[in-house]
Amino acid sequence: MMAFPAASEGQRAQEEPEIRTKPGTRLRSAVCNTEVMVIAAPAGEIDLTCGGAPLIDIAKDAPAGASPSPDAAGGTLMGKRYVNEVGDLELLCTKPGEGSLALAGASLTVKGAKPLPSSD
């Protein structure tokens, strides 16, 4: 099973949302079905949310009955890459859900890419 540095220590309470991430880390939404994998992330702790609630270790179960906050319910799309404005954070959506992703309250956007012709 993948290692998940900070959150797996179980010391962090809900009011302290910052998590450490590194490429390959898998996270899930606490309030919808969204799952992501970190492609790139800034160093240190980051405040990453989906549906308004902090993302959690993929091995953990989301609390029952939770739902995305109405102002963060734009949804995620399977296979899309989500980036912040600066471009140092990139997540791959590996399972879609109803919440939308944000870093420190700022919504992440889909990384636009021109489709390439099939090469193999």
Next chain:
Amino acid sequence: MNLMMLLEMAVSSHGDRVAVRCGDEQLTYSELFEAAGAAAADLANSGAEHLAVLDVSSPAVPVGLFASAWAGRPFVPLNYRLTGGELESLLERIRPSRLVAHDDRAGDLAAHTGVQVVARESFLRDSRGGSAPDSQWSMDPDAIAILLFTSGTTGAPKAAVLRHKHLVSYILGSVEFGSASEADASLVSVPPYHVAGMASILSSVYSGRRIVQLPNFTAQAWLETARAERITHAFVVPTMLSRIIEALGDEPANLPHLRSASYGGGKMPLLVIEKAMRVFPGVDFTNAYGLTETSSTISLLGPDAHRAAAASEDPAVRRRLTSAGIPLPGLAVEIRDADGKTLGPDERGEVHVRGEQVSGEYLGRDAGLDADGWFPTRDGGWLDAEGYLFIEGRIDDVIVRGGENLSPGEIEAVLLEHPAVADCAVVGIPDIQWGEAVAAAVVLSAGASASAEELKSWVKNRLRSSRTPEQIEFRHELPYNETGKLLRRQIRAELAGEA
């Protein structure tokens, strides 16, 4: 990051689609996932450090690739044409290993130390009959996904190291997830030990295309399979495309489903691609240039660029039909001289590339990237003013005549402009006066004629006299290996009178 994640996503989005088909045998994405899991459990319990395959294409290849990723052991597709000492030396470098081999060869291979041989049929039967373990795969981006031995046309084979981060980066950067329709099918005729064979599995899985495997390429089998399986996409090496066109003769192609044909792995003769575009007018052609060490494609000449170049009267646009196109987004390409200085447009030098998918690493050697992450490809080439990349062959093939460095690719390009020349190879042969002399093997187009003297003055009028071949021999065809690489060593030996 792990290649298994790509398959897991495919299962959750299109698990019931057929993932791979070979003859009458097929697996859906869900079945491929389960089989990979079962094979991963066996691999993890076997004590082997690698999973190798010595076989033509079959469903055992994608099962083995994903099983390796799941179990955290490198996958090693070996050239099934290797025998004896050559094979022994490669097996020695990857033991202890589990080796999936064609049933006919499994018995002989069992004698190798540190190698657990599994016949393909029993590997597939056990994998399909088993079930996926509960254990997850590692997401360590630096774990090795694939070891690919280079063809060794210029020396002992080296094992190129492709880590999960390189291959995942290549797929995320070049393939839109789930972009294929249920009817899309990709015909894979390159062998598993070629990087394009590996890349085609990953691209197809991520886009949701059905992989149709053609284990032993012949033009006739390719055409029959393409028709029967309603193939929409195909990758071929230039020699395959040439043979397919030849096999069609004057018959219409009759491949109504084929939309996209990509090619790479070697130099595409201008006459062949021009003819292919006429024979398959509705097909989008893409030239993909890449190396094993770069996780496959790094530069593309797309369908629109093909058509624009073919239709243009401007020589600078028209010559792009022989180019490798434009580097992929997210990758940087530079041309540098022997001192490492970056060169400008139209200046010839060595192609350097940098990007997340670029490994450049060989097993047991120092990292192949420089301090800034650039990989020297050992390919010679140049960029035109609009950034189209032209590849002129391996730097190691450069001819040194009287202290002057001559690029075979430059001389070949001029010879190929002659209307009677269908294919050619320029090599250096030993020469008492100059060290090396320029020699050429030339294949004339059917029905065309040209004398050696005529071709010599054709080159002399366009390039300097030092670049004019002193010796020209005519051939019916040039020797290529099965993945489209020109066998220059063989031509050099023949022209030098050593063969």
